[in-house]
Amino acid sequence: MSAKESAVFDRQYRAFLFDMDGTLLNSIAAAERVWAAWAQRHGLDVEAFLTTIHGVRAIDTITRQALPGVDAQAEARGITEAEIEDVAGVVAIPGAVTFLQSLPAHCWAVVTSAPKALALRRMQAAGLVPPAVMVTAEDVTNGKPDPAGYLLGAKRLGVPIGECLVFEDASVGIRAGEAAGADVVVVTSTHWEPMATEHPTIASYDGVRVQCDAAGLLRLRPSTPA
Incomplete structure (x- = not known):
């Protein structure tokens, strides 16, 4: 594990920001x-x-x-x-349902390039419960790789972007998270070929869990093997 990867797993965050397509579900x-x-x-x-x-x-x-x-x-x-x-075949990324259920409701948001109606339809099809805070295509003037969506997601959660961890799968979204000033984890479940990235990667949410302390701070941890 590189120093940058280790830092993400060792650090505490106030919120997680998730892309949707390719990150929480496969569409x-x-x-x-x-x-x-x-x-x-x-x-x-x-x-x-x-x-x-x-x-x-x-x-x-x-x-x-x-x-x-x-x-x-x-x-x-x-x-x-x-x-x-057409939502035939839209499914959750392995482990995503359980992982999201483990998060405090006020500590995470979805930041997607999809319009709101489509985002809600796909999340429903994948068996994912939408969060209270969603940033969709209609909410920003400039889409990813512009950081506006992630900055708005953090603002709506009332959390500084520097205390957020972004979950992404696509290069434009990774660049948006970087430009916003957040740490980034890359979800590779839908990748056909390995992605060259300096960020930590997870193949699915089955390999990670979240710890939440008494102050509500979140820490991403590798899952303990059964």
Whole structure:
């Protein structure tokens, strides 16, 4: 374990901030079905395009394509509606349900690039209870890798961002957490290939647990083998 990894597991935090897709739940198949159909309609290279969609807001993905005559706002609404309808195969990351249940309700938030309606639908499909604080696509002007979402999540929890631990899976989200000034843990459950990162990684939540002291401070710990 590197010094940076050890520091994350040794340090106490006041709150945990979680990305959603790829971090708390796996929605890859559903998202790629919807986006592949969209890409085909617009004559894009589907395989190459699908590598660009994860971790960012739909409006940002569409705007980045700079397609002539395309109303990005309308297209993003259409994508969201299609994704709300298609949650087949959306499941929680292993151990996520139990891990979240172990956290005090006022000590964690979700910070996602998904619109709120889609975030709630996917969390329901995955068997996850939404937290009291959620930052979604509608809440920020600039999506990840801009740090605005994580800064807002910490603010809504009433916690300095420097006392938060961010859980992420995608490079844009990791950069957002870094830019915000938080420590970051990378969840690799949905990664097909190893990610080169200086941050500590966890394959799932089965490998970690949380300790909460009398002052409400949280400490991430490796799970004790059975």
